[in-house]
Amino acid sequence: MRLSGRNLRCVRGGREVFSALDFSVSSGEALTVLGPNGSGKTSLLRLIAGLLVPADGAIALNGGEAELSVSEQAHYLGHRDALKPALSVLENLSFWRDFLGGEMQDARQCLAAVALDHATDLPAAYLSAGQRRRLSIARLLAVRRPVWLLDEPTSALDAAGQELFVGLMRQHLGRGGIIIAATHLPLGIEAGELRMRGPA
Amino acid sequence: MTLIDLANPTRFLALTARILPWLAGATAILLAIGLYQSAMAPDDYQQGATVKIMFIHVPNAWLSMFVWGVMSVAALGTLVWRHPLADVAAKAAAPIGAAFTFLALVTGSLWGRPMWGTYWEWDARLTSVLILFLMYLGLMALWRAVEDPSRAARAAAILTLVGAINIPIIKFSVDWWNTLHQPASVIRMGGSTLDKAFLWPLLVMAVAFSLLFVTLHLAAMRNEILRRRVRSLQMMQASRIAFSSEVGTGSREEKASKTIGAA
Amino acid sequence: MSALAALIRRDIRIALRVGGGALIGVLFFLTVTVLMPFAVGPDLALLSRLGPAILWLGALLASLLTLDRLFTADHDDGSLDLVVMSRTPLELACAAKALAHWLAAGLPLIIATPALGLLLNLDGTATLAVALTLLAGTPALTFTGMIGAALAVTLHRGGLLLAVLVLPLSIPVLIFGVAASQAAISGPLSFGTPFSILCALSLVSFVLGPFAAAASLRHGLD
Numbered sequence: 001m002r003l004s005g006r007n008l009r010c011v012r013g014g015r016e017v018f019s020a021l022d023f024s025v026s027s028g029e030a031l032t033v034l035g036p037n038g039s040g041k042t043s044l045l046r047l048i049a050g051l052l053v054p055a056d057g058a059i060a061l062n063g064g065e066a067e068l069s070v071s072e073q074a075h076y077l078g079h080r081d082a083l084k085p086a087l088s089v090l091e092n093l094s095f096w097r098d099f100l101g102g103e104m105q106d107a108r109q110c111l112a113a114v115a116l117d118h119a120t121d122l123p124a125a126y127l128s129a130g131q132r133r134r135l136s137i138a139r140l141l142a143v144r145r146p147v148w149l150l151d152e153p154t155s156a157l158d159a160a161g162q163e164l165f166v167g168l169m170r171q172h173l174g175r176g177g178i179i180i181a182a183t184h185l186p187l188g189i190e191a192g193e194l195r196m197r198g199p200a
Numbered sequence: 201m202t203l204i205d206l207a208n209p210t211r212f213l214a215l216t217a218r219i220l221p222w223l224a225g226a227t228a229i230l231l232a233i234g235l236y237q238s239a240m241a242p243d244d245y246q247q248g249a250t251v252k253i254m255f256i257h258v259p260n261a262w263l264s265m266f267v268w269g270v271m272s273v274a275a276l277g278t279l280v281w282r283h284p285l286a287d288v289a290a291k292a293a294a295p296i297g298a299a300f301t302f303l304a305l306v307t308g309s310l311w312g313r314p315m316w317g318t319y320w321e322w323d324a325r326l327t328s329v330l331i332l333f334l335m336y337l338g339l340m341a342l343w344r345a346v347e348d349p350s351r352a353a354r355a356a357a358i359l360t361l362v363g364a365i366n367i368p369i370i371k372f373s374v375d376w377w378n379t380l381h382q383p384a385s386v387i388r389m390g391g392s393t394l395d396k397a398f399l400w401p402l403l404v405m406a407v408a409f410s411l412l413f414v415t416l417h418l419a420a421m422r423n424e425i426l427r428r429r430v431r432s433l434q435m436m437q438a439s440r441i442a443f444s445s446e447v448g449t450g451s452r453e454e455k456a457s458k459t460i461g462a463a
Numbered sequence: 464m465s466a467l468a469a470l471i472r473r474d475i476r477i478a479l480r481v482g483g484g485a486l487i488g489v490l491f492f493l494t495v496t497v498l499m500p501f502a503v504g505p506d507l508a509l510l511s512r513l514g515p516a517i518l519w520l521g522a523l524l525a526s527l528l529t530l531d532r533l534f535t536a537d538h539d540d541g542s543l544d545l546v547v548m549s550r551t552p553l554e555l556a557c558a559a560k561a562l563a564h565w566l567a568a569g570l571p572l573i574i575a576t577p578a579l580g581l582l583l584n585l586d587g588t589a590t591l592a593v594a595l596t597l598l599a600g601t602p603a604l605t606f607t608g609m610i611g612a613a614l615a616v617t618l619h620r621g622g623l624l625l626a627v628l629v630l631p632l633s634i635p636v637l638i639f640g641v642a643a644s645q646a647a648i649s650g651p652l653s654f655g656t657p658f659s660i661l662c663a664l665s666l667v668s669f670v671l672g673p674f675a676a677a678a679s680l681r682h683g684l685d
Contacts, residue, residue: 051544051684071548080541085347086480087473098469100549119438125347126438309581320582322505330497330582337490347481377501 001027001063003048003070003147003178009056010043017043019056023180023194027063027146030169030179030189035196041182042079044196045149048180049076064146074147075140081132082139085125089116089135092124097142110141115164129156137165140172148172150181162188209425212285216418223415230408237401250314255401257307259409260300264332265367267297267413271339272364275357285421287353288428290360291343292420296413298336304329324378328371335363349428466551467559474563484529485567489575492525496579507584514583515593515644521579522572522597523637526604527629529568531622533560533612534680543616547684553677561609561672569601585648592647592654596661600640603665606672607632613676617683636664 004024010017017040025031033041046052048059050071061070083092093107111117114134119127127135133156140148148169154162166188169179173189181187238255271293277286308326309319320326339359346352478485499517500510510517537543546556573594580590611629618624643657 046544049544049548051547068550072550074548076544076548078541078544080539080544082541082545084473084477084540084542086477091473091476095469095473096545099466099473099551100545101466102550122434122438123347126435128439131438318507318584320584321507322500322510327500327505334490334494334497337493341487341490344481345484345487378505 001061001146001176001178003059003061003180005048005057005059007057008044008047008054008059010040010047010052011055012043012052016055018196021057021196025178025180025192027176027178028173030173030181030187030191031194032187032191033180033182033194033196034184039196041196042151045076045078045151045180045182048147049074049149051076061147070147073145074149075143075145076149076151077136077140077153078151081136083124083127083132083135085123088121088123089127090120092135093138093142096139100139100143100145103144105142105144107138107142110138111135113141113168114138115160130158130161133157134161134164137168141168146177148177148179148181150179150183152183153181154183154185154187209285209288213422213425216422220415220418220422223411223418227408227411227415230404230411234401234405234408237404241401242397248314250311251398253307253311254398255405257304257311258402259406260304260307261329262406263409263413264297264301264304264329266410267293267300268332268336268360268364268367270417271297271360275360275364278353278357279361285425287349287357288421288424289417290353290356291349292424293417294336294340294343296416296420298333298340300409300413301329301333301336305333322378324375327378328374331370331374332367335367339363349431466549467555470546470551470556470559471563471566474560475567478563478567484532486571488525488529488568489571491528492521492572492575493579495521495524496582500583511584511586511589514580514585514589515596515648516641517583518576518579518593519597519600519637519641519644522576522601523604523630523633525572526565526569526601527608527611527626527633530564530605530608530612530629531615531625533564533609534616534676535612538616543680544684547680553680554673557609557613557676557680558606558669558673561605561676564609565602565605569605572601573597589644589648592644595647596640596643596658599658599661599665600636603636603661603668604633606665606668607636609672610675610679613679613683617679636661639664 002024003026004022006022008021009019010021021044023031033044035041043052047054048070050069059070061073064070064073082096087095089111090107093111097104097107097110108117108120111120114137116131116134116138119131124132124135133153137153154165157165169187169189173179179189179191181191234255238252241252241255243249243251271290274286274290274293277283278290305326308329312321312323312326313319339356342356342359343352346355475485496517499513499521503509503513534543537546547553549556576594576597577590580593585593608629610632611625614628615625639657639661642652643654643661646652646657647654
């Protein structure tokens with residue numbers, strides 16, 4: 001499997017964020033997107049996720065399921081947690097598992113993998129920022145998708161949480177997954193680097 | 201026994217656990233007596249048997265306003281004295297007050313049916329009670345809209361006091377609006393002077409319903425205190441997990457224990 | 464299919480839990496209806512003549528004003544991104560959200576109608592006619608109002624702007640809803656004609672609403 005983008009150009013609000021950008025990641029590889037604030041790291045991830053339309057160029061996933069688009073085979077972990085405070089931890093995760101569909105895992109096991117299994121019935125409103133992040137990471141495990149798009153995935157996590165997440169990313173790569181992560185901090189796994197130039 | 205002793209929720213729970221059975225018993229006995237007396241009361245020469253709705257209607261109507269009074273005092277307790285139980289008292293009283301108001305509306309409309317020929321007439325008194333009912337519901341919606349009780353408490357207290365000041369103004373406006381449109385064509389309910397045969401059952405029922413309110417209110421306050429304890433226990437559980445998960449990651453015990461040592 | 468069922472279940476759950484807005488719509492409906500007699504006077508004959516119109520206006524405002532957060536809530540917490548990315552077509556997801564909203568906020572309005580009919584001196588037939596027309600017409604309000612709710616995501620604001628955008632779209636529903644109820648109460652038209660048109664409007668909105676909302680959401684993301 002190989003995820004690649006060719007000659008990508010992104011325009012937001014009439015301003016060109018980046019242009020002539022190429023990248024390519026194969027199965028089992030990770031790519032970190034580096035660069036100063038405003039250099040378009042998040043825009044690139046959202047472009048791959050299909051949430052933004054490129055002004056130029058194309059993104060392709062070779063060797064994936066042919067009838068599905070790239071975004072349908074990807075997980076996106078953004079700044080916002082996509083959690084509902086009124087629902088319990090388990091309800092939040094079960095909803096995303098059922099809604100996203102595909103190859104599913106047991107929700108409780110996924111919560112155990114991110115060390116939230118004692119909190120299953122608590123409302124998500126009671127969770128701390130780090131715990132909320134763990135719960136959204138559990139979403140990546142609940143439904144299997146080959147591509148993980150991660151935007152500052154470790155920002156709210158404590159040392160133990162980061163370590164746990166490194167283990168999960170290794171597992172994903174070991175199964176032939178692909179990771180693209182925008183980050184300021186070292187991810188803790190071997191990864192290629194894509195440096196974004198700052199705003200022109 | 202002073203207000204200070206009651207400020208401690210634990211002591212409040214212990215005390216009310218002892219009092220509640222007696223209160224409930226007294227309420228049941230008084231209600232039974234009141235209902236029996238009401239049933240035995242003679243029919244009115246004008247209204248017939250329908251006059252007996254009064255024995256239910258009047259206590260409910262009186263309580264519908266009394267409960268708002270209780271909530272206003274509790275609101276002062278929240279805003280001025282910051283009494284820890286004040287908000288619990290106000291929040292627990294609102295649904296009970298709304299229920300009494302609703303019963304006053306229903307019984308009033310049933311009483312009006314034979315006199316007006318319709319279930320609802322925009323009579324000044326009934327209309328005021330209807331608005332009071334809406335205000336109760338709005339207050340309950342406010343408590344429901346905010347998840348954190350301490351944040352909801354002040355907003356609800358302010359709204360309760362504003363309501364308490366506004367209720368007489370609303371009542372006056374409704375009276376004025378009503379007389380403007382229909383000059384005294386409605387038969388006033390309970391307008392005639394009360395005979396002793398009616399007065400006694402009414403008084404007993406009023407006391408019985410007041411006791412019913414106190415019983416229900418104390419029970420609801422206990423529930424609210426317990427509900428808040430469950431909430432804080434859950435929040436403690438959530439933060440405990442954050443700590444234990446540092447130990448529980450397992451794969452690298454050395455590093456984990458170092459983290460805890462540093463902390 | 465199970466994805467849509469999960470979405471409907473989640474939205475109804477959130478609406479009914481603490482902080483959810485399901486019952487506020489009914490309370491609003493009740494309050495607006497109670498205010499009317501203060502404006503037009505307590506004359507029962509007049510009120511029963513105006514009753515269907517008052518109830519329809521109340522239901523219209525209640526069902527549109529509660530739509531405000533239909534998509535913005537999901538947009539603010541990032542859920543909308545995942546819904547757009549998912550394998551479920553966005554049009555179907557929009558339809559499911561609108562259906563959930565109607566079940567949680569629209570249906571209670573219809574259940575409350577008989578009590579309000581009593582206040583406005585409507586007799587049994589009239590109340591039944593209004594409830595029936597609301598049952599047929601409020602889905603159209605929700606599904607066209609959804610377009611405005613989706614635009615609110617693009618425009619980063621809701622509230623009054625949403626009302627201004629959507630209220631003109633709901634005029635046909637109001638016309639035929641009130642016409643059908645009046646026909647059932649006093650004639651001279653037959654109840655069937657306006658009622659069929661009302662149902663047709665609902666059916667059209669089932670198709671138009673989700674497509675327009677989905678298109679607006681796709682362009683509105685950034």
